Amino acid sequence: MxxxxxxxxxxxxxxxxxxxxxxxxxxxxxxxxxxxxxxxxxxxxxxxxxxxxxxxxxxxxxxxxxxxxxxxxxxxxxxxxxxNTEWRNLRELRRKGLGTRQAELKALEASSTRLRYFLLSMVTGLLATPEYVRASLAHSPTDTSKAVAGKLARQAVLYDASKQFTFILTEQAVRWPVVSPLALAEQMDRLSSLSYLPNVRIGLIPAGAPTPTNPLNTFTTYDTSLATIETSAGLLVLRDDRDVSSYLEEFSGYEESALFEEDAREKLAEWSASCRS
Structure with a gap:
């Protein structure tokens, strides 16, 4: 077919x-x-x-x-x-409005307990400083004020102790110059600070670190029931158990390659100092 x-x-x-x-x-x-x-x-x-x-x-x-x-x-x-597979192209997402998209994500986060984020090229809005959020949406042809407010409001979910978050970021995602060097250093400091939350794990994969597979896309899994994959053309939503399981397995492989806790904070401090210099 x-x-x-x-x-x-x-x-x-x-x-x-x-x-x-x-x-x-x-x-x-x-x-x-x-x-x-x-x-x-x-x-x-x-x-x-x-x-x-x-x-x-x-x-x-x-x-x-x-x-x-x-x-x-x-x-x-x-x-x-x-x-069990849904495709949302950028035209559709823009037509519905970026603010609406933030409301959808907030609902997904509210209904999930175990959330995993693999971030290949940028920091997600849940972890971003206000300046980073605004800069990440600066190229949008539509009004982004509601989207910025929505992204910042969603960050409150990180303090819900009933939920478990794991974020894995590549070095490229952390160091990509979305904002000025000083603002980027502040973004790195925020990542380090959030890593102390008991229900939040932040892992880093430094450039050159071996990984079990070559990462191709940013993706998120919500419990074991749904996975979203971001591409430059749009968003793919997978609901079939076997599709979601394949991304959970891929995520586990990246966890083994990532630095966590004090190792991650030391690396963030090194990168932050480099930005400030």
């Missing part, structure tokens, strides 16, 4: 309808299908009504229970992949 990026995330209802049709063709009730899949009947009902987005594993279980033919397995599995 071929598709355009804009189709991603838009096939949920089509998937629900197809699964319901297949169940009826197989002559099974929702109760019998649920028993075969070891699911609750209410979950099967919510999937068929488009109220719950099934994972690829859920869909595979249902297709096996229905003894679906190979061509139908391929078609429905492709629909499931589309339903």
């Amino acid at each position: 071929t598709f355009e990026p804009e189709q991603l995330g838009q096939s949920s209802q089509e998937l629900a309808t197809k699964l319901r049709e297949l169940r009826k063709l197989a002559g099974l009730s929702g109760v019998r299908l649920a028993a075969r899949c070891n699911m609750s009947q209410s979950k099967v009902s919510r999937i068929e009504n488009g109220k719950v987005r099934p994972s690829l594993v859920d869909v595979e279980q249902i297709l096996r229970a229905l003894d679906a033919p190979p061509h139908m397995i391929a078609e429905v599995s492709a629909l499931a992949r589309l339903a």
Whole structure:
């Protein structure tokens, strides 16, 4: 099945309808299908009504229970992949407004407990100084005042002790000259200060440090249920368990390569002194 990026995330209802049709063709009730899949009947009902987005594993279980033919397995599995993957291009993000995007991120952070951020080229807004935040949005063609306020307001979540944050930054992300050298030194000082929070881990990967794979993109994982990948053209949102797991595994590899705690603070102090000189 071929598709355009804009189709991603838009096939949920089509998937629900197809699964319901297949169940009826197989002559099974929702109760019998649920028993075969070891699911609750209410979950099967919510999937068929488009109220719950099934994972690829859920869909595979249902297709096996229905003894679906190979061509139908391929078609429905492709629909499931589309339903669990969403693409947001920059035009869409700008049309909705950067302030709206900050509200979406705030909701994601509020609903998650374990958050992991791999930062390849810049410091995330959660860790940024006000000057860094404003400079990071300076090239936007739209009004950024609400976005700046939203980014700064979101930082309060770092002090929620019920949540655990791990940030891994490359040396490039920390030292990229988004602001003047003095302001960049202040940004590094803030990273060092935040690393003392008991629920915040900040790791650094110095240039030249070996990593298990070559990092290609900035990405974030929210618990084990969602991953977002940032590219220069837009944002990719993954909800399938196996896709999210692959990014969690990649993140774990970077953790092994990173400096944490006092080692990280010493490196930040070295880079900060270099900026001030």
